[in-house]
Amino acid sequence: MKIYEKAPAKINLSLDVLYKRDDGYHEVEMVMTMVDLADRIEMQELPRDTIIISSQAGYIPLDEKNLAFQAAKLIKDRYEVKQGVYIHLDKKIPVAAGLAGGSSDAAATLRGLNKLWRLNISNEELKKLGEELGSDVPFCVTGGTAVARGRGEKLEAIDSPPQCxxxxxxxxxxxxxxxxxxxxxxxxxxxxxxxxxxxxxxxxxxxxxxxxxxxxxxxxxxxxxxxxxxxxxxxxxxxxxxxxxxxxxxxxxxxxxxxxxxxxxxxxxxxxxxxxxxxxxxxx
Known part of the structure; x- marks a missing residue:
């Protein structure tokens, strides 16, 4: 069985920093939305208990440094999944670009493995998992348009901006x-x-x-x-x-x-x- 997920890029229509918190993070208020530039993620179960990642892009890590790998390991460990998975990242979003490409890949991996392994994890739970991976991952789990507060994990879904x-x-x-x-x-x-x-x-x-x-x-x-x-x-x-x-x-x-x-x-x-x-x- 194969699962395919789209991982769209995000843009910030606004990004405000209110203050630096005691925990070292910044308190932010951001308005984020998604655009139709996307990576595509293919996931396939493996018989042995391992995570393998491949990509046509020669400039991204394919090990524990990759956020999609971290997402797969997190969901495997948290829900005690003993199957392995092969993940292929078809990269279209440029890296280190301010477009949340890695975060969107991680979110798509969480959504895809939830289906592949029939875990029935709610979107709210997936967003909580996403918080452990990075500030933009919870938003990328559900996408759309949202106001993000806290360090990015407190999300309020809002209407889409005017189309353009x-x-x-x-x-x-x-x-x-x-x-x-x-x-x-x-x-x-x-x-x-x-x-x-x-x-x-x-x-x-x-x-x-x-x-x-x-x-x-x-x-x-x-x-x-x-x-x-x-x-x-x-x-x-x-x-x-x-x-x-x-x-x-x-x-x-x-x-x-x-x-x-x-x-x-x-x-x-x-x-x-x-x-x-x-x-x-x-x-x-």
Whole structure:
């Protein structure tokens, strides 16, 4: 028996850090949604009690460092599953990009193994398992659009944003999320996103208001270390994207575009600037 799961990329429409907590994590408030750029995960039971991972991508670990491997081991150990599993990751989402590719792979692995091994684990339980793997994994378990609080695990599902095109562009650099958060000084943040107005824009399906209220407090930190991100934002704005923001800790920059007639021009203009460029739709 084989199980197939789709693992879509996420973008942050807003990312705010409120303060640094006593446990070392940052208290966040984020609005996240998913786009139609996805890895595909194939899972097949093995007769012997082992976890094997393969991928066509030559740049990802295929052992305990891989989040999908960690997800498989967690669910096996927690539910005392004695069967093995072969997992193939067909990677489309760029790595270390601020798009939660690894987290989405882990979430898809939890969902897929729940079906493959007929464990009947509820979505709430899967999200709890996901918390042990990473801050973005609980959101990726169910997807959709949500406000995430705490360190990302407290989720409130909300309506989808107004439908539009999303242009994603990743410069040829990799960014470590822990490095960016490590250099962030929460008390020094001057410009916090207006999350309330962003949520109003989503409720009212007001695309213009949505674009006006995109915000990410990590941008300033990432741009200081990687000025390519600022250049990429500037290029995307000049080419006519309606709203432009860095996703997560970066370095991927996305542009929201309402008119299909603009998409090809922006896409082709960015291809001259970096190799990893995608034109996709929001997953609503």
């Amino acid at each position: 095109w999303v242009i994603l562009a990743k410069p040829a650099i990799n960014v470590s999320t822990s490095e960016i958060y490590g250099k962030l000084v929460a008390r020094d943040i001057q410009n916090h996103p207006n999350t309330a107005l962003l949520l109003q824009a989503i409720r009212e399906k007001n695309f213009e208001l949505l674009c006006e209220n995109l915000g990410n407090v990590l941008e300033e930190v990432t741009i200081k270390l990687y000025p390519e991100v600022r250049q990429l934002k500037d290029v995307m704005q000049r080419l006519g994207a309606d709203g432009v923001l860095m996703s997560g800790s970066g370095p991927t920059v996305f542009g929201l575009v309402s008119k299909e007639s603009k998409v090809a021009r922006i896409f082709n203009g960015l291809r001259g600037f970096c190799k990893d460029v995608y034109a996709v739709r929001l997953l609503t």
